[in-house]
Amino acid sequence: MRKFVLLLLSLNFYLVASSQVIKGTILDKETHEKILAAYVYFNGTFVGTSADQNGYFELDISKNSSMPLTISAIGYYSVTLSDLSTSKPVQVFMKPKSYEMNDVVVSGKSLIKQRKANLSVFRYAFLGSTDNANKCEIINEGDITFNYNKDKDTLKAYASKPIIINNKALGYKVTYYLDEFELYRRENNSFFFTGNIIFNEDLTSDITQKKFFESNREESYYGSRMHFFRVLWKGNLDFSAFKIIDSNNMKLSYKDIVFKENSLTKYLKYPQKLGICYDEGKPSSFISFPREEIYFEENGYYDPKLIEWEGLMAQKRIADWLPYEYSIKQ
Numbered sequence: 001m002r003k004f005v006l007l008l009l010s011l012n013f014y015l016v017a018s019s020q021v022i023k024g025t026i027l028d029k030e031t032h033e034k035i036l037a038a039y040v041y042f043n044g045t046f047v048g049t050s051a052d053q054n055g056y057f058e059l060d061i062s063k064n065s066s067m068p069l070t071i072s073a074i075g076y077y078s079v080t081l082s083d084l085s086t087s088k089p090v091q092v093f094m095k096p097k098s099y100e101m102n103d104v105v106v107s108g109k110s111l112i113k114q115r116k117a118n119l120s121v122f123r124y125a126f127l128g129s130t131d132n133a134n135k136c137e138i139i140n141e142g143d144i145t146f147n148y149n150k151d152k153d154t155l156k157a158y159a160s161k162p163i164i165i166n167n168k169a170l171g172y173k174v175t176y177y178l179d180e181f182e183l184y185r186r187e188n189n190s191f192f193f194t195g196n197i198i199f200n201e202d203l204t205s206d207i208t209q210k211k212f213f214e215s216n217r218e219e220s221y222y223g224s225r226m227h228f229f230r231v232l233w234k235g236n237l238d239f240s241a242f243k244i245i246d247s248n249n250m251k252l253s254y255k256d257i258v259f260k261e262n263s264l265t266k267y268l269k270y271p272q273k274l275g276i277c278y279d280e281g282k283p284s285s286f287i288s289f290p291r292e293e294i295y296f297e298e299n300g301y302y303d304p305k306l307i308e309w310e311g312l313m314a315q316k317r318i319a320d321w322l323p324y325e326y327s328i329k330q
Contacts, residue, residue, distance in 0.1 A: 021061070229297075
């Protein structure tokens with residue numbers, strides 16, 4: 001009997017230790033009313049859950065506890081929670097979005113033509129400029145609108161609902177919660193957009209399709225930002241296809257740019273813009289840091305708001321993004 005009790009206690013301890021569930025309620029920041037149908041997830045993963053009709057949610061964070069948690073809802077700016085704690089329920093306050101646009105009925109030929117042109121520009125900036133971008137379908141383009149005739153120099157895009165993308169190249173169906181999108185025509189069509197992505201579904205079905213998707217995923221992975229940070233984490237930069245150089249064309253080592261805080265996180269740090277060479281040759285990508293240091297993790301996670309990319313890596317956008325659960329098939 002004593003052995004049985006000890007076994008139950010040991011099993012209970014294991015279940016508690018291995019399962020970390022965060023609980024909370026999601027509220028409107030201005031009215032404090034409960035927000036219905038919000039989505040709670042880890043950005044760039046398959047892990048997420050919906051809040052119920054009372055704004056309440058529960059999510060097991062044991063596999064992603066070091067990553068920030070994202071909360072998104074229609075009509076609100078996404079919220080990110082760091083330093084997650086499961087010791088007590090949390091309250092999340094979300095700020096309503098204010099759209100800087102006039103209500104426009106796209107009916108005349110000129111506006112229909114303008115919307116078509118704006119959608120083309122949006123797809124290029126949002127999905128990317130690789131072959132995979134041509135194989136992506138934005139299912140609900142009707143939920144995307146633009147600032148018609150308000151500011152001819154800056155194109156702004158707004159999404160009344162989460163953007164649903166069917167990636168027929170990589171075999172994923174994803175949801176993107178767009179917070180901001182701006183494109184500056186006077187600055188060579190430079191742009192930025194912010195938001196968060198959740199991978200909803202792996203579209204792989206039969207063996208032939210699976211091989212097709214796996215081949216495309218590998219091609220997208222190698223030389224990508226995720227690949228770069230995973231190599232950097234392992235510390236084997238000198239034995240990889242990546243080479244990092246400074247503004248004086250001097251090769252840098254792992255120790256020149258990375259310092260370690262603990263077993264879960266590391267930081268990338270350098271005062272200048274860095275050139276990234278992949279598979280020999282000259283730098284094909286460049287990376288610079290608005291802040292002094294950039295936190296990243298073993299799975300390739302980093303905060304995209306803290307880094308500015310140029311070159312080939314910058315061309316790989318939504319159409320080439322892989323979930324953090326992705327791993328190369330050996």
